[in-house]
Amino acid sequence: MTATDTTAAPPAPERRSWLREHSELGVCVLLLAVGALTLFDALTMNVEITQRGPVGPRTVPIVVGAGLLAVAALLAVDVLRGGRGEAEGGEDIDLSEPADWRTVLLLAGVFLATAALIEPLGFPAAGALLFWGAAYALGSRRFDRDPLIAAALSLVTYVVFNDLLGVPLPGGPLMGVL
Template sequence: MSEARTIPSFLRGRSELGVCALLLAVGVLVLTDALTMDTVASVRGPVGPRTVPLVVGGALLLVAVLLAVDVLRGGRGEAEGGEDVDLTEPGDWRTVALLAGVFLAFAALIEPLGFPLAGALLFWGSAYALGSRQHALTRDPLIAAGLSLVTYVVFDTLLGVPLPGGPLMEVI
């Protein structure tokens, strides 16, 4: 028997169609959410809370269709030509796993710890996962805490986007 997984000849060499399907799915999801969104009665001006999601969802659908047409007509994406990328090397799955773990931990900890603490862990863990080792226990946590606090204040106070403060904000 030949290969267990055979690719139909029509799809061979057209992996970009997978990107088209992903863009199409995300576009439909964004448009569905925008159209079923409860609107706020006190909207001022012509631009409401649905405007940006409708534009983004429509743009995603348009790009998905245009990319699919281009691929089906024989268009191909260029291979990576980055000067600092060695295409023969395998992916760094350890870094990907560390980053995924940091993001999942952030999602799990944002409610009980609040954004300032969970955000600091997110920024510090991301820096560590991406290779910061020299000052990992001194400089990086301080920068992460400062960045997280500034982000919290900007979003919660200046922009009016409520973020969970957690126990740290109850003390302050």
């Protein structure tokens, strides 16, 4: 390499092979980051309601965050001691086939559209789009039945959460008519 050459040399084969053998450490890093973020959010949460009893709104996020950190640490120790995850051996999965990116992208698009439309259209309409879009992305082509089932599922979900469980969901312009 000359003094004017700015390209870095490729990693040594030993380092590359060590990283391949310990690739599960990436999952540990992800779990550690999500656990730390969860704990940070839970501990900096602005709680203005009066707490009754020992369990408050911070309890579950703190337990989940601490659990994620513990799992990250235990997994890291296992990986560094030589533990390895087993390859998928599911009988319904053909690992020689490529991923079905069309389905993944359709589902992602339906979820993003639902997130964008839930406020202006309300949950019943956006939920119907979600249920029908997911059915379409997963292969159903029953255009006479799927939208009706999606609308029924969405309305039932809205009523259960909004009216029975007391979780307010946006009703949208259609709920003023119904």
